[in-house]
Amino acid sequence: GQSLEQPSEVTAVEGAIVQINCTYQTSGFYGLSWYQQHDGGAPTFLSYNALDGLEETGRFSSFLSRSDSYGYLLLQELQMKDSASYFCAVRHSGSARQLTFGSGTQLTVLP
Amino acid sequence: DGGITQSPKYLFRKEGQNVTLSCEQNLNHDAMYWYRQDPGQGLRLIYYSQIVNDFQKGDIAEGYSVSREKKESFPLTVTSAQKNPTAFYLCASSARQATNYGYTFGSGTRLTVV
Numbered sequence: 001g002q003s004l005e006q007p008s009e010v011t012a013v014e015g016a017i018v019q020i021n022c023t024y025q026t027s028g029f030y031g032l033s034w035y036q037q038h039d040g041g042a043p044t045f046l047s048y049n050a051l052d053g054l055e056e057t058g059r060f061s062s063f064l065s066r067s068d069s070y071g072y073l074l075l076q077e078l079q080m081k082d083s084a085s086y087f088c089a090v091r092h093s094g095s096a097r098q099l100t101f102g103s104g105t106q107l108t109v110l111p
Numbered sequence: 112d113g114g115i116t117q118s119p120k121y122l123f124r125k126e127g128q129n130v131t132l133s134c135e136q137n138l139n140h141d142a143m144y145w146y147r148q149d150p151g152q153g154l155r156l157i158y159y160s161q162i163v164n165d166f167q168k169g170d171i172a173e174g175y176s177v178s179r180e181k182k183e184s185f186p187l188t189v190t191s192a193q194k195n196p197t198a199f200y201l202c203a204s205s206a207r208q209a210t211n212y213g214y215t216f217g218s219g220t221r222l223t224v225v
Contacts, residue, residue: 030212031212033211033212035214040199041218042201042217042218042219043203043214044216045211045213045214045215047211048212087153091212098156098159099156099212100156100170101146101153101154101155102153103151103152103153104151104152104153
């Protein structure tokens, strides 16, 4: 089976940098994705890492270490609108595109 | 604009009743998925379909059924066998040729048993 662990809550102030970690256990790992979900809304795709290293997209970056079964999402220059839940998800050999999601990290950005 | 439409947004079900949640996409995506989300929790996979007329059970398929008669549509039926159906249901799709394997999600249906 697959399991993912991420912190349940993170709090930071506007303008700061925050890192949300994700560790996973899975058979046949293909890649790690990150999604953002505002309260009651649809999750939106943020990033996908298949190879080790850092991927940067604007204020958001995502990192993967396959040897450590670990990844993180880095959010810079935090804004109030970044307050949301962030989910890591693994793509695994169970199916070509099936994702298994973590339980999510609730990020609260304070003024 | 392309996207995924889920309807209804809110649905109330009586005990012992079957209800069907609609999911339609105009993204020309091959694969479609149904996830269930309970308060403060992650998304759990109910069913998925890679192509028309084919679908597979996910982690929590008991008490649910689906069909995939058209590429654009993937309705989910919550049957009376599902003992705790109150949850937020999310439909998603993905393209076969997408290299980032990103999912596009609908806005969800919130189902409540009354």
